[in-house]
Amino acid sequence: MSLVRARTRASPQELKLCGAVPIGVVESAMSGMPSAEVFQVIVDRIDSGVYALDLEGKITYWNYGAEKISGFLSQEVLGRACRDSILVEYDDHNPVICVHHCPLEGVRHGARQEVVTYLRHRSGHVVPVRLWTMALKNRAGDIVGAVKVFSEKIAVPEFRDEKSRAAVEDLDAETGVPSRVSTEAFLREQVEACATQGAVCGIIAIRLASFEDFRHAHGMEAGSAIIREVARTLKDMVRRSDMVGRWSSDGFLGILPGCGIEPLGRVAARMKTVASRVAIPWWGDRLSLNVSAKITMIERGDTLEAMEERLRAAEEEPAQAAKSTGA
The missing domain is CATH 3.30.70.270 (Reverse transcriptase/Diguanylate cyclase domain)
Structure with missing residues (x-):
């Protein structure tokens, strides 16, 4: 599924606020009134992870950034449920967010969510990330799923001296x-x-x-x-x-x-x-x-x-x- 087949709240402005799209890229694209295809290319190629879920929790979109951060390729995850141990999410309050507190429940009511959490990489280690969840709407304004944007929170540490x-x-x-x-x-x-x-x-x-x-x-x-x-x-x-x-x-x-x-x-x-x-x-x-x-x-x-x-x-x-x- 293409992100632009539905009217989503994950507009260039919101992706910019999430830190997903470099400011220069957004402003350049916005100034030229980008088509849906241009917006799709931007989202496909950014380093931040972006993926979409339908209301059943199945993954319908998975960009380059999601592959880079998680280690999972798009062909490994598209069409699968987010609970299938693909991208296990944790935070300090919920050992497994997907099981104990599904973010889809919040977006069903139009709520936008932001959390600092952990994702388990394909190879097994745990990656700290900042995760945003937003409602995905169709042209009629009905919520048809969710968009998640995530970026690594902590870089590999470097020593000062x-x-x-x-x-x-x-x-x-x-x-x-x-x-x-x-x-x-x-x-x-x-x-x-x-x-x-x-x-x-x-x-x-x-x-x-x-x-x-x-x-x-x-x-x-x-x-x-x-x-x-x-x-x-x-x-x-x-x-x-x-x-x-x-x-x-x-x-x-x-x-x-x-x-x-x-x-x-x-x-x-x-x-x-x-x-x-x-x-x-x-x-x-x-x-x-x-x-x-x-x-x-x-x-x-x-x-x-x-x-x-x-x-x-x-x-x-x-x-x-x-x-x-x-x-």
């Missing part, structure tokens, strides 16, 4: 995040900053539960695939000044300079919740693992051994609680 940037050049071959050597070097910098300047720094230990059992059951390749996708998910959840690096065969260490104990707990809970949603496609199935998260703060006179001992003894951070929305 050259010293830290040089450290990440030593990447772990399996996951693509900083290696144990790089992570340990960055951690020692923060221990020194705490000792000499009184700087605050929080530590999160993230571990894949029963990872070795998973490898034995599904093979080394499956194990490498899932830990790689967990790493991709975690590194997109931290600030530019932070680091998430490989720490062990089944775990990572998050190092968050300037982060106090209360926000550290919230970040750890969110990491646990989101990383546990990673699910890799494997021989027609989806494989996932539970993830644990423990926290500690760097203390004056600390050693790596003392921090590891505190982390082993620490209680696991609970997953971020799902709040009731009345749905």
Whole structure:
């Protein structure tokens, strides 16, 4: 289905407000009074994801941006229901939006919605996005479906100073995040900053539960695939000044300079919740693992051994609680 076969609220003006279409493109097209075909070309080619659903939740349109962000090609999704584990959406209040709080319910009454949420990529990792949902109307003004526009919320983080940037050049071959050597070097910098300047720094230990059992059951390749996708998910959840690096065969260490104990707990809970949603496609199935998260703060006179001992003894951070929305 072409987006322009129906009179949709997703006009160039609204797509511009959503940040989907570059301002220059919209103003140039608008000044020339673009035809439906010109508008279609614009929407087809923008980097932001745009897709349309009918009232039964079947996908009727899927643009280049949706392919780029989600990893799913249009031929894989057109005609399928959005609930068919194609593009699973999460937010902090609803573990799976499509099941517990379908956005189509809101647009049936003409409401426009905007949320910050997470989409599960075709390869299995979880991508943070900003998502807009708008009503799709026919020429008679009847609602015939919905249009969703989404864009990646957080870019791959970059470190601020050259010293830290040089450290990440030593990447772990399996996951693509900083290696144990790089992570340990960055951690020692923060221990020194705490000792000499009184700087605050929080530590999160993230571990894949029963990872070795998973490898034995599904093979080394499956194990490498899932830990790689967990790493991709975690590194997109931290600030530019932070680091998430490989720490062990089944775990990572998050190092968050300037982060106090209360926000550290919230970040750890969110990491646990989101990383546990990673699910890799494997021989027609989806494989996932539970993830644990423990926290500690760097203390004056600390050693790596003392921090590891505190982390082993620490209680696991609970997953971020799902709040009731009345749905």
